[in-house]
Amino acid sequence: MANILSIMSFTDFASFFVYDFVWYAIVVGVLIALCSSLLGVTLVLKRFSFIGDGLSHVAFGAMAVAAVAGLTNETWIVLPVTVVAAVLLLRTGGRKSKLNGDASLALISVSALALGYLIYYFSGSSNMAGDVCTSLFGTTKILSLTQVDVWLCIALSVLVILLYLIFYNKIFGITFDETFARATGVKTEVYNLIIAVVIALVIVLAMNLVGSLLISALVIFPALCAMRVFKSFKRVVICSAAVSVVCTLAGILLSIWLSTPVGCTVVAIDLLAFIGFYIAGLVLRKGKAKN
């Protein structure tokens, strides 16, 4: 067992922390976890759990284009494409339109995934399986971040967190009852646009950590965990941020220690946390019923 997972001794493990890339991974990981969990609460409650999945596939398609075009930093093409897709998706989902929200989400998601893969295929890349795997699962990407990546990530995260704090009450109002908010004169279109842009930012950020396939987990799990136990919006938001940060940190450290893929390890720990919170929720409710 030990040689399969190649578990290293604690001193070996500790020696990793002299490397910059380990610290980069931890900083970026924690920031992404924080941002995705904040928005996750709103997305889950607004029945948009799958938007993370759909948008990440769009981002995958854009990434394929960037990779084939030979761009060194694909964020500059992935970010705008994802923002546009997010705005379009939230708009079709929110209003009466010819296509249902979930149907158009599935449509865009599948097309982007297929086209992205086709582009990789036709590019004749020598390491196609590796490229696709990295984009989808983010395998080792977070351990090979450059300083520019890290600063970009810090800047975007700070922007996301600031926007969230400033518009916290509005986000609550729109999530709980958009019709009421609009009827009393809140400019819901503007806030929905802000939410869409922020979601796109978070997805593009999160792709670095877990890759496009596992982004949904990062968005959904912390919110679902918190909702099992807490009953106020504020506590759910705070708890889901805490769960997300702790799980991601544990996942990154564990993956370095056990040499497992980062994204999958983080999601596995998220799943464990969810099972824990699910049981805690059941116990709490039973305890209440007895009283």
Add this chain to the structure above:
Amino acid sequence: MELLKCNDLSLGYEGKSVAEHISFTVSEGDYLCIVGENGSGKSTLVKTLLGLQPPLAGSIEKSETLKKAGGVIGYLPQQTPVQRDFPATVEEIVCSGFLARSGLRPFYTRAEKQLAAEKMERLGITHLKKRCYRELSGGQQQRVLLARALLATGNLLLLDEPVAGLDPKVTSEMYELIRALNREGITIIMVSHDIAAVLAFATHILHVLHGSAWYGTAQAYRESDIGKTFAGGEQWPTSYQL
């Protein structure tokens, strides 16, 4: 004092008209009930009054008195499925009534919190303040949403089927509460299909029919042909038994 005046409204979606020739006036202290069958255009009228969709023709004039009070109609919507499992405390939901007034300010002021506390006290939900909305009974949930609506408006409430899904006892309590608010000076517009109950409280009736509408005082409605047909002829109750 007039608050709201609708002139020959035509309602509908994408050019398709649902109801036409709707004219009525809401004055301070009125208790206007909007009745009509399902599909007659009641909910479209609600959306149009709230400014969620433009009328196909005609106009809605808000008076200076209403504009001075913020120009906002406090809205009690029908509940949506999303809200039934939403993790939020009563306090958080009530305070969201202030959103439109707070502009870009990211927090609620002390005065706003004080006002929220007063409204919760008035509606008898202060003891539920920290409770989770989804764990409350139907009647309690309606009171929470009513408190939120009262914070959004100074003087005009629009209630969309406020007793839908409530049991008879809670229904009469809800009607009594709305009547009390009306006596305290809050103007009420209520959408309902319970014509018999509504006739006991309303000062004015707007009956939306396919293609037209009847508007007048509750007294005139009882005597009109349409009122006799829909409220069961002479059997309309003289007072609602509470």
